[in-house]
Amino acid sequence: MSTVSIARTARRLAAEHPAWMLLRSGDAAAAITLLREHLAGDVRRLPEADLVERLEDDIAELRRQGFTLPHSAGPQVSEWLRDGVLVRRPSVRAGDETGPEQLELSDGALAAISFVAGLARPHPVATPTRLSIVLDALRDLADAVEPDREVRLSALRAERARLDTEIEGVRRGTTAVLEPAEAAERAREILALAADVPADLLRVRAALTSTDAELRRGLTESGPARDAFVDDVFRGVDHLAETPAGRNLIDFRTVLDAGEHDALGHVTRLLRAPGAAAELTPDEVTALRELVGRLRSATDDATGTMTALRRALQRAARSGDLPEEQALAGLLRAAEATALDLADTVTPQTPTHLTLKLGAVGPDSPAGIRPHDPADDRPAPLVRPRPPSTDAPADLAALRTLARSAEIDEDELRGNVNDVVTRRGTATIGDVLRAHPATQGLASVVGLLSLAERHGRRDGDSEDITWSGSRGTLRRARIPRHRFEEPVP
Incomplete structure (x- = not known):
């Protein structure tokens, strides 16, 4: 340059x-x-x-x-x-x-x-502790990228031999204990290195915020890239966690989670060592005691920021900020305005001749609730559409069977109830099932129970019913007794 x-x-x-x-x-x-x-x-x-x-x-x-x-x-x-x-x-x-x-x-x-x-408070440019940390990190990095298996094995054997020698020295008592002054100097080096961690995590948060702003700008631009991004959001893909800053934060948290308990024990042992604490100032002793807690607090703060940004981004992708949602909202507002204009001339009782068939299980039923597991952050698998087959025409009977498997056929059940009531005057659910088989298995039983609660009368305690399952297996159940006394509308 x-x-x-x-x-x-x-x-x-x-x-x-x-x-x-x-x-x-x-x-x-x-x-x-x-x-x-x-x-x-x-x-x-x-x-x-x-x-x-x-x-x-x-x-x-x-x-x-x-x-x-x-x-x-x-x-x-x-x-x-x-x-x-x-x-x-x-x-x-x-x-x-x-x-x-x-x-x-x-x-x-x-x-x-x-x-x-x-x-x-000028710090020494290079102390033995800082230099050893640099050299150890350089060695670990070189070992991690070494493609030759024999070279890596040789490095591991050398490290094992060094550890064996040190273990033997400790066992025999020939390894000297570090002097208190040198131990205090190394503790100061550790504090100096750890002091930079909150600033590093702050830079990580700044990078995440910048990436979040770029992703939000992408939501307002139409095109395949935006559509693919929205699909990823609905699948649960965390784009922020996949950035270099996000991966850095996740790796940092993983290391801290794995070593936090041991680090607390190491600090306690260091401060209990003869003479080591005496070489440190009261502020340095306090900083050592609070070291792990401050690292945890800074890490949790950065993780909380990434979580908040991720949730806000998901809400933005699922809210009315997208062009399609804005268009739909415009259509709804136009329909509402038209309804208000017609309110003075069209009475509320005016028939519209429009019907919408609903299932027997209402939207507010517990069966329709799917609890969210906060711990499950795994994205859903990609849905890959199957190319349409042009060899065989669509089977209308198969399509009807598929539709019946996804929705309770209330029209059929209503006809079955009305047939038995017309012939016998009254009928229970068991009478209806004996006269007309449950073509949808348990779904037919559930549909009859729903009709009985709305249009029948509770009669007695319970009754035993039977029906055939999807594989022809005979099923039995005891249900509350309801009696239909008139045709179901």
């Missing part, structure tokens, strides 16, 4: 990047101090009103000490939002709902705060 290109990029970043803008602001020292104290510690997110209230006293005190700040916190917070130093995030609640918006630091603001903290 040429010098001119680098300079242009730097000029653009100086005018747009929140970290650079924060460091170039009128009183960057006060701004970074306020942001670090209220949003970069244990508390990472606050409602705007709460943040303004917490800043008021601090801003008044800093102004008395000569710092150039607004007279109230409200304009300062608005400026930070405008410059991208603060960002708005919906708070995550249980279920599908999100709470009121809250403010948190952007990744650029965290970078500026981390930069200033490094200036105040």
